[in-house]
Amino acid sequence: MSERPVTPLLDQVHFPADIRKLQKSELPQLADELRAEMISAVSTSGGHLGSGLGVVELTIAIHYVFDTPNDKLIWDVGHQCYPHKIITGRRDRIRTIRQGGGLSGFTKRAESEYDPFGAAHSSTSISAALGFAISNKLAHKPGRAIAVIGDGAMSAGMAYEAMNNAHEAGNRLIVILNDNDMSIAPPVGSLRNSLARLVSSRKYLAPRRLAQKLARAMPGPLHRAARKMEEYTRGWVTGGTLFEELGFYYVGPVDGHNVEALVEILENVRDAEEGPILVHAVTKKGKGYGPAENAADKYHGVVKFDIVSGKQDKGPGGGPPAYTSVFADALKAEMARDEKVVAITAAMPSGTGLDKVEAAFPDRTFDVGIAEQHAVTFAAGLAAQGHRPFCAIYSTFLQRAYDQVVHDVAIQNLPVRFALDRAGLVGADGCTHAGSFDLAYLCTLPNFVVMAAANEAELVNMVHTMALHDSGPIAVRYPRGNGRGVPLPVTPQALEIGKGRIAREGKTVAILSLGTRLEEAEKAADMLEAKGLSTTVADMRFAKPLDEELIRKLLTTHEVAVTIEEAAIGGFGAHVLTLASDDGLIDAGLKLRTLRLPDSFQDQDSPQRQYDEAGLNAPHIVETVLKALRRNDIDADAGAIA
Incomplete structure (x- = not known):
């Protein structure tokens, strides 16, 4: 364990009110200690590193200037909120972050009054802050709302939708653009800070308001010309014309690591009558820690690491490949075989493996930014022109584009291929990133084919199946983490659509498994066999269309049948129940049970404990079977088999 740093100033800070007792000249030292x-x-503990290091000074300055929690501070994509958590009463628990029973890796309303709005998906902060600001306005309360949005999040349309509506809030709304990739304007040191201080100061704002009053008194054309001259002159110098057009008063760019300058600028902004205001702060991801500065992508999210060397403790190597890597290699092989295959992701090239694909096929790989809606409809357009697009998006993020999946893909029956990474539970990232709902929201759609890979070899075959499927939309779901270690096919095989397979055959119990719970189903079969219960295990492969012939056979030839899937209610098991009901099998006394994720949002924990909580491990399958058969050899206390 790393030795804790000496932090005499930070030791005095338990809540933001303690920061406000410090002199401005002490804030740089506080920033060093906080970092x-x-x-x-x-x-x-592991967790998100680079983003938080980049906002240390910004975090201190905001809490120093504004009256949090009465003024509402809303972080966009809360992985940059670790410094914020440390100085808002949670320092004693910061080493529990992303662990079972510990702090969330994102902002969370239930955790602290300093987290007024939870955020783990991108580009929500301005909309939420606008809601807080307007609420205060309607209630005649003085509080302001401050949204901190990263430059990546500004690639999503939702941010601009909110900004277009933000004028209603007036000076109660302040947006801080944390530009950690110099995507809008490069920093040029003190000149930029001087300019930011100037345009946010009373010396500038007072004559500006006077000029505006004079302009309003002019005839219409002269008034408009005078107004545009002022805006475009300042916009030409500062780069803020876009934000001005959206109704914001633009301040910046400002050095986001000069905490004293930040305080002065934010004080000017706080006291200004202009509004809403956007402050453009230029920061460096990983600031203050060499390895993170030099490799921002590798230190965005980290496991435990050695501070001196920066080496991350990734455990023993040489194990099975990650599903993401298997998908990327399989997709590269399909792109090499077929020049019509293209790949699309929404700001997650490394997370989905498309960074490797882009290195091999740069002209046919597209990162559209944090814009899942656009990604889906862009893919639909490509498909309509005869290309074969693979849209690689985390299951949890595809939720943001459901309308486009329905209207632009499914209704038009366009052959868009959806690769749903991180399907199922995701451990430390918790409920906000779990891929719990894709089976429910895709299997209800006509024209869709939905597959789930039981292992990495099946995933390779399913990617090949998708590449060849031109008759409508098709999706494959696969989990976070590594495969089972099964050999990968040298030549992938196209699967017959809607057909499962028997993994092992028995007579009394049938376990219908969809996806990577197959290994637990096989363990459960061994346990049941030891109790004299002959067990069939089926790898169903397809959630839609169902293998109705196989399902009917299993349901009518076994005493009890259990479905299992790593997804919420409404998915595979629900569709099997519907089939059994439609066929009248329920009336015939069929013992059919469904195992799925619970109807709750599971907090972060280790995968094993999450599966135990969800009831999706082998002992839970066995217990379900024995209860259905009214067998009494169940250890109720342990939840396992006696």
Whole structure:
């Protein structure tokens, strides 16, 4: 475990009110100590590192200037909120972050009054802050709302939809653009800070308001010309014309690591009558920690690491490949075989493996930014022109584009291929990133084919099946983490649509498994066989269309049948129940049970404990079977088999 840093100033800070007792000249030291504490904490727990290091000074300045929690601070994509958590009463728990029973890796309303709005998906902060600001306005309360949005999140249309509506909030709304990739304007040191201080100061704002009053008194054409001259002159110098057109008063760019300058600028902004205001702060991801500065992508999210060397403790190597890597290699092989195959992701090239695909096929790989809606409809357009698009998006993020999946893909029956990474439970990232709902929201759609890979070899075959499927939309879901270690096919095989397979055959119990719970189903079969219950295990492969012939056979030739899937209610098991009901099998006394994720949002924990909580491990399958058969050899206390 890393030795904790010496932090005499930070030790005095328990809540933001304590920061406000400090002199401005002490804030740089506080920033250094806060950064050291964050590095030390994440080195022992793992978690998001680079984003938080980049906003240390910004975090301090905001809490120093604004009256949080009365003024509402809303972080966009809360993985940058670790410094915020440390100085808002949670320092004693920061080393529990992303662990079972510990702090969430994102902002969470139930955790602290300083987290007024939870955020783990991108580009929601301005909309939420606008809601807080308007609420205060309607209730005649003085509080302001401050949204901190990263430059990546500005690639999503939702941010601009909110900004287009933000004028209603007036000066109660302040948006801080955390530009950590110099995507809008490069920083040029003190000149930029001087300019930001100037345009946010009373010396500038007072004559500006006077000029505006004079302009309003002019005839219409002169008034409009005078107004545009002022805006475009300042926009030409500062780069803020886009935001001005959306109704914001633009301040910046400002050095996001000069905490004293930030305080001065934010004080000017706080006291200004202009509004809403956007402050453009240029920061460096990983600031203050060399390895994170030099490799921002590798230190965005980390496991435990050695502070001195920066080496991450990734455990023993040489194990089975990750599903993401298997998908990427399989897709590259399909792109090599067929020039019509293209790949699309929404700001997650490394997370989905498309960074490897892009290296091999740069002209046919597209990262559209944090814009899942656009990604889906873009893929639909490509499909309509005869290309074969693979849209690789985390299951949880595809939720953001459901309308496009329905209207632009399914209704038009376009052959878009959806690769749903991180399907099922995701451990430390918790409920906000779990891929719980894709089976429910895709299997209800006509024209869709929905597959789930039981292992990495099946995934290779399913990617090949998708590439050849031109008769409508098709999706494959696969989990986070590594495969089972099964050999990968040298030549992939196209699967027959809607057909499962028997993994092992028995007579009394049938386990119908969809996806990677197959291994647990086989363990359960061994346990049941030991109790004298002959067990069939089927790898169903397809959630839609169902293998109705196989399902009917299994349901009518076994005493009890159990479905299992790593997804919420409404997916595979629900469709099997519907089939059994439609066929009248329920009336015939069929013992059919469904195992699925619970009807709740599961907090972060280790995968094993999450599966135990969900009831999706082998002992839970066995217990379900024995209860259905009214067998009494169940250890109720242990939840396992006696």
